[in-house]
Amino acid sequence: MGHGHGHGHLPAAGSASGRYVRQLAAALVIGAAFLTLELVVGLATSSLALISDAAHMLTDVLGVGMALTAVLLARRSGPTLNRTFGMYRAEVLAALGNAVLLFGVAGYVTFEAVTRIGDPPAVPGLPVLLVAVAGMCANVVAFLLLRHGARESLNVRGAYLEVIADLIGSLGVLISGAVTLLTGWRYADPIAGVAIGLFVLPRTVILARRALRILFQHAPHGVDVGALNAELARLPGVEDVHDLHVWTLTSGMEVASAHLTVHAETDTSAVLAAAQKLLLTGYSIEHATLQVEPRESARRCAQLSW
Template identity: 80%
Template sequence: MGHGHGHGQLTQGSASGRHVGRLTVALVLAAAVMVVELVVALTTSSLALLSDAAHMLTDVLGLGMALTAILLARRSGPTYTRTFGLYRAEVLAALGNAVLLFGVAGYVLVEAVDRVTDPPAVPGLPVLLAATAGLVANVVAFLLLRSGAKESLNVRGAYLEVLADLLGSLGVLVSAVLTLTTGWRYADPIIGVAIGLFVLPRTFTLARRALRILFQHAPHGVDVRRISDELAALPGVVDVHDLHVWTLTSGMEVASAHLTVEADTEPADVLHAAQALLAGHTIEHATLQVEPRESARRCAELSW
């Protein structure tokens, strides 16, 4: 009977860990702009700017959670009580970001409905200046996080919040320009609603991806049936069972399987071939049990 692990090691760190510096810069920018926008929003009664400031608040909280999760996972490796370390903290942070965004979007929509009948007069110039500062900061943060969003769900959560705020800042700019040039009071609440509606579908996607990981579904884009067929086709393998493929955190796919082999098969050869096959499916960490037919009978007796 043989056991083996894939080529990678969990202690190498997740995809998020490579972007700590950029997340830190984005956090500082978001915090500074949030304070400016919040002060101006409260003094001018601008719902659009308040909406953008609220999104900036979720940026600050989201980026803070993302950084905390990465550092926590990095410093708390696998132990005998936490055999996978704390990498799932990153996924929980991403899910927390999604919940925050849902809450902010709902608040803006409710507030906008209350203002439809009597929209307040909003001075355009202070809103315009604050929105410009927010736009510049969001563009910088967007560029910093764009590459990391392709690798890490945690970074992607922060990236989506920055993207929503970038477009929100553009919307606030439009609202401020309309207010300055036409005096139309409905521009501000309408833009506020538009910002809230824009972020909802993207937030849903983020939450769904985080929940897929937490429920240990197969990674997106990984065909588990194909993997099973390919493992079964390896020389000497007569059966594949107890195959599980899941995501520990972004960039860290994990698998386990039992491979039943013929009596005259060399377990080490099957193990190495299976490891190489799984690595070709972006699964670098795998626990594989290579067993003869008589040992495989015990697996059939298990209730789950």
């Protein structure tokens, strides 16, 4: 019987988001500074657009903070005898937490804006306009910092989506401030609040769905498990493939395990090497646990309850 791994341990480089600690830290500082400015001016001017955007900015700061904490936690708490996969799932939990926060704030902002449409308060346009311009500049910088990392890490993508939502929110505040300043139309501010909430909600659902997909250990997006099973079964010497599992530990860390039944005279080392090469080159799965077994052992697998 042969039993092997693509690696004897988890990759030393860590998860994908671990490479973006500085970018996350910079985005956190930028967000916290602008949150303070937006909240102070929003309360001083009674601008719902600013207050609602400040509430969303708060979730942005909390979200980026959670993402950064999760990365540092995963980096410092590597695999142990009792935590064989380390703390890498903390990054996915942070992404899900971001989604929950975004959903709650977006719903609150939308509700509050709708209730104010019937009797919108007078809001000075110039302070709102100036803060919106500052917010757009801050969000553009954060956007550029996180853009590349969002392609590789679900955790960084959660923070990145919040920055994009903040950027759109700042644009909405900018428009409402300009309309209020130029025309004095009171409805511009609550309408901007509604638009911000409606923009955030669908992106929140997408982020939550991706995080839950990983937590439920579904196959990675883009991996056809049926095709992988068939390719493994076609390897020379392989009679059957069973107990095939493919899942994502955290962003950029796909994992697989499988049992390969072989003929009695088969060179198990050659089968193991071929299967590892197939997983790596065809599916970018670097960490795989493969059990190469004779028919007698395969019969016992068939008796298992799950």
